Amino acid sequence: MSALWIERRRVCLAYSPGGHKAELDRALRGILFEDCYHVTFENGRPPDPDAPRIRYLCHPRRSLARSALNALQSLWVLLRERPAVVISTGADVAAATLIIGKLLRAKVVFIETGGTIEPSLTGRLVYPFCDLFIVQWPEKRARFPKAVLAGGLLL
Numbered sequence: 001m002s003a004l005w006i007e008r009r010r011v012c013l014a015y016s017p018g019g020h021k022a023e024l025d026r027a028l029r030g031i032l033f034e035d036c037y038h039v040t041f042e043n044g045r046p047p048d049p050d051a052p053r054i055r056y057l058c059h060p061r062r063s064l065a066r067s068a069l070n071a072l073q074s075l076w077v078l079l080r081e082r083p084a085v086v087i088s089t090g091a092d093v094a095a096a097t098l099i100i101g102k103l104l105r106a107k108v109v110f111i112e113t114g115g116t117i118e119p120s121l122t123g124r125l126v127y128p129f130c131d132l133f134i135v136q137w138p139e140k141r142a143r144f145p146k147a148v149l150a151g152g153l154l155l
Helices: 019-027 064-081 092-103 121-129 138-142
Strands: 005-015 031-040 054-056 085-090 107-111 132-135
Touching: 005 019, 005 064, 005 092, 019 085, 019 107, 031 064, 031 092, 064 092, 085 092, 085 121, 092 107, 092 121, 107 121, 132 138
Parallel strands: 005 031, 005 085, 031 054, 085 107, 107 132
Antiparallel strands: none
């Protein structure tokens, strides 16, 4: 498939491996990124060969200490990379990157997972910081009134 859009700005893709990564890949199908890096955590699998620049952060696991470490690592990566746009499907590993990215004046896009109709914790945390917040279920617009409804599920 050829690119429908070529994005020339530096872009940070932040996600948890597995389903969140799969949703992000589907959402961005047709976009060619000229300057892109990935933020995730190590999950024991070999790195994605199509992602030449991967920055591994501490997985927060709902621990205050690990979340603080993740935030410090996120800040360091963001200051080093200076993305113009941060795009994420979650989950918790991406929250600090999204919030700090916005504070550093990046445009922030969050795609709420289609895996559940309930609002995600990451979605609830980052919603106030997003320039574009996308939901995959109409029911989620009750919790996220400024959200844009996707044209279908990305699962």
